Amino acid sequence: MEYSLDELIIAVMARYLTGEVLVGAVTAFGTLAGIVARHVYAPDLGILSSPESGLDANGFPTLTLAEFFAARDQGIPLTMEEVFDAIFTDHFRIWIHPAQIDRQGSVNISAIGAWERPKVALVGSRGIPEDTSHLSQLLYYILDHSPRTVVEHVDFQSGPGNTDRRATELGPIGSPSVLITNLGVFDFLGPEGTLRVISLHPEVSLETVRMASGFMPAVKEPLATTSAPTAAEIAVIRRYDPLKVRKLEWSQEPDGGRALLAAYHAERTQFLGDLAATPEDRPT
Amino acid sequence: MNKLLTLDQVAASIPDGATVAIGGSALSRKPMAMVRALVRAGVTNLRIVVDIGGPDVDLLIGAGAVREVLYAFVGFEVLGLAPHFRRARQTGTVNFQEWTEYTVMAGLDAAIKRVPFLPTRSGLASSILDVNPAFRRIHDPFGGEDVVAVPRLEPDFALIHVNFADIAGNGVILGDSHVDALCAKAAHTTFMSCDALVDSETLHGYGRNVQILRVYTDGVVEVPWGAHPTSLAPAYRADVPALLEYLQASGNLEHWRAYQTRWVAVDHIGYLNLHGGQQMLQQRLAVLKP
Structure with a gap:
């Protein structure tokens, strides 16, 4: 079956989600991975279709936290206390998309350069320090594997990987489990808990990974090729993201905004036709 | 008790140098009408406490109203980085303290619990x-x-925007509640704007979605589209074209001044009229049910 790279990546992401946990839905890839997993492998997953829609809603994935498709199926609304209690008790999983990840699996979404006077100020560490100190499985993905994103040392540890400091201050819970990029799949079972290639996507060579990384990761022997998405996985992705909102995640600002507008427009015409804009939000 | 205030009364109550906690999250349910009113009032030297900041924090920085920001995140989600936040971080014109999502909650909770x-x-x-x-x-x-x-984080003021409220200061939040209740309880004085006032009987019908209790609320403002250009679940989406215009204008000083004159220096009625009025906003941004 024909498939695209985004479908391959989402399918692989889905296979790492198991059990009865809440699955955070901050990005389109992360949301779709949860939906695929729930439909194909892990029926007990509780997908937060977006933070606005709560738990077990039938929302459509969008790329912004603030967006939501329809008011009619909000699911179970959650408070932030509930989300963080789920994190602290290890009843939560999330696919995190860091700006940088390094050999030891430390991740950065805070600043490029020195934090005090950054070359590029990013967004701030958000909830990554909570995830990397409480979850027994940490899942990372990067869609532009390059020497700027896969680096020897991150400029700022929003979340610690397998560092000496983790060993003394924190212990193993919250350490990195897997990294999926546009080139391959990696774990952190290289020497001293460092990044290791476990499979390459079709038509990707080890040399490509070497050139695209700020260091050479360890390699698992024998090196595998990433399994293609199954027909079932692809069907779920296409069914739940018919507008290909997932494609927006590949694009860089400011095109993301324009692409999002196009998706809105398509959404309105495809799903809603001439429906009048009269939200009926108040109880009767 | 009737706690109704106007936007101007809220803005006039907040002195220069105050510590202000802001609810909402990035592009979701930000008290933007109150934030614009603060800028119009010319408040300066604010210390902002925010869990997930977006256009609220960025506008206040861009307007020169801020001396320090405590934050876990400031950004425009899929639309990109927050331009004034980014510039201020990179040039050091504002003080910053990076917290994390839960530690902001814990700091507010410590204030609530008096520890x-x-x-x-x-x-x-x-x-x-x-x-x-x-x-x-x-x-x-x-x-x-x-x-x-x-x-503990002890804000002098909290600014939050909710779907519905009664004049006594009970507030209904229908989407994700973010950290608004923590802000309201931790702050010395809480101002809550709402998209619409409802009577208390109607409000009781919302059950646990009444997330803000009146004992914590000092002032209520009715502001239709008060979160615009951010979203208010489940009623309306974030206004992406308006946010893109903001981001574009922030790229250069001349454009940024013109943006502020056009979109911030006007009262809320004028602001809605600039957007074509409530009916136009409804047609463009209301979340429809298939």
Whole structure:
């Protein structure tokens, strides 16, 4: 079956989600991975279709936290206390998309350069320090594997990987489990808990990974090729993201905004036709 | 008790130098009408406390109203980085303290519980502890592992926007509640705007979605589309074209001044009229049910 790279990546992401946990839905890839997993492998997953829609809603994935498709199926609304209690008790999983990840699996979404006077100020560490100190499985993905994103040392540890400091201050819970990029799949079972290639996507060579990384990761022997998405996985992705909102995640600002507008427009015409804009939000 | 205020009355109540906690999250349910009113009132030297900041924090920085920001995140989600936040971080014109999503909650909760700090494992072994002087690593007095002590955050004011409220100050939040209830309880004075006032009987029909209790509320403002250009679930989406215009204008000083004159220096009725009025906003942004 024909498939695209985004479908391959989402399918692989889905296979790492198991059990009865809440699955955070901050990005389109992360949301779709949860939906695929729930439909194909892990029926007990509780997908937060977006933070606005709560738990077990039938929302459509969008790329912004603030967006939501329809008011009619909000699911179970959650408070932030509930989300963080789920994190602290290890009843939560999330696919995190860091700006940088390094050999030891430390991740950065805070600043490029020195934090005090950054070359590029990013967004701030958000909830990554909570995830990397409480979850027994940490899942990372990067869609532009390059020497700027896969680096020897991150400029700022929003979340610690397998560092000496983790060993003394924190212990193993919250350490990195897997990294999926546009080139391959990696774990952190290289020497001293460092990044290791476990499979390459079709038509990707080890040399490509070497050139695209700020260091050479360890390699698992024998090196595998990433399994293609199954027909079932692809069907779920296409069914739940018919507008290909997932494609927006590949694009860089400011095109993301324009692409999002196009998706809105398509959404309105495809799903809603001439429906009048009269939200009926108040109880009767 | 009738706690109704106007936007101008809220803005006039907040003095220069105040510590202000802002609810909502990035592009979701930000009290934007109150934020614009603050800018119009010319308030300066604010210390902003925010969990997930977006256009609220960025506008206040861009308007020169801020001396310090405590934040876990400031950004425009899929639309990109926050331009004034980014510039101020890179040039050092504003002080910044990076917290994390839960530690902001814990700091507010410590203030609510009248304790000096609350402990957490969050932040251990991360660079946050190196750059944020507010936190301490402390020994567990019961002999367990070290934890991070998160000091209490005591905002003078909280600004939140909710779907519906009654004049007594009970507030209904229908989407994600973010940290609004914590802000309202921790702050000395809480101002709550709402998209629409409802009578108390109607409000009771919302059950647990009444997330803001009147004992914490000092002022209520009815502001239709009060979160615009951010979203108000489940009623309306974030206004992406308006946000893109903001981002574009922030790229250069001349454009930014013109933007402020056009979109910030006007009262709320004028602001809605500039957007074509409520009916136009409804047609463009209302979330429809298939």
